Amino acid sequence: MINLDGNIVQEENASLSVFNRGFAYGDSVFETIRVISGKIMFWEDHYFRLMASMRIMRMEIPSSFSPEFLEEEIKEIIEANDLATSPARIRFAVYRLQGGYYTPATRDIGYVISAEAMENSFYIFNDEPYEIELFKDHYVNSGLLSTIKSNNRAVNVLGSIYARENAYDNCLILNEKKSVVEALNGNIFLVKGKTIKTPPISDGVLNGIIRKQLINILKKTEDYELEEASISPFELQKSDELFITNVAQGIQPVSKYRKKEFENKVAKDLLSKLNVKARLG
Missing domain, CATH: 3.30.470.10 (Aminotransferase class 4, branched-chain amino acid transferase, N-terminal domain)
Known part of the structure; x- marks a missing residue:
């Protein structure tokens, strides 16, 4: 119906x-x-x-x-x-x-x-291998239009085809300044030590719902330090963890980017906090 x-x-x-x-x-x-x-x-x-x-x-x-x-x-x-x-x-x-x-x-x-x-009532942690790559054929523009969910998703469609053709689980999109903006289907977070970094909305980032929920969670905890700042592709391999967020999956940890393999401890911790927040409304 x-x-x-x-x-x-x-x-x-x-x-x-x-x-x-x-x-x-x-x-x-x-x-x-x-x-x-x-x-x-x-x-x-x-x-x-x-x-x-x-x-x-x-x-x-x-x-x-x-x-x-x-x-x-x-x-x-x-x-x-x-x-x-x-x-x-x-x-x-x-x-x-x-x-x-x-x-x-x-x-x-x-x-x-x-x-x-859908299968599950709340978010389930997925620790299966999940490999990503950069999609560099096309870029998104930093600006207001990139922050909304419109039907103009050509970059996401082409990036998804590229990922499937090359056996990647996902790809990261860049803006015209060559900064990492997001994944094909969600926002990106980078973990280095106790610092969790995500690109700012001004970079052309989708104003994601789970992104917002996690930012609110991180602001209320002393376990981590949140940083909203542009991410260079060179930072990816230097990070301890990468994870992707969206409404359907919650938090998807990345296991591999090029030669770098990542942990998923922070992603697992934050997913439990997100599920608590979802239950409380």
Whole structure:
């Protein structure tokens, strides 16, 4: 079942026009949301990031788009797919209504919400081998547009193909200044001693939900020192640990980058703290 503009319809009936602006111009933003037994994880952060993304894209935000209304829309599609007592992954996409070419005929929007089952209720630590490499064929630009989740994901798609063709589990993306920005599917953190470093939003980093949660956790602990600063590719092999964060996986430790093999002690510790925070809401 799919929620199409507030109407619950069968997946085969949830059709969009070939002139849809999300398809024609990438004129769309989206959120990937984790729901556990009907409870939306980190809902406030998702809601405000979605609103910020729509404003950056100069979309007209409907007056009905309150946190309560959208929460009910998500819960309704969860129930329609019999996932009310199961872990689920939600994709909430907002697109500008069709009309016009590069210049839209309207700023009004439509939306689609889909749901699929997930295996685990909370984040499970994955210590399987996980090798990464740099993707240097294309770069992301440091700036506001790179911080939102839009349908313009060409670099991520091409990087993912490159990773698969070369038997890597993931790749790191660079910006135009040749600084490490993020992984293909999440934010990157580097551990050196007691210092945990992650690139700043100003480098063109996706404003990740789990990134924000971890930063808040790190600011409240004396075990580690957080540093938000640009990361040079040369720092990667000098670090003790690397790990990737996103809403679907939580924390994914990196085991190998080129000739360097990494530990995963800090990643494991932070994942337990993240699960506690998720349980508490």
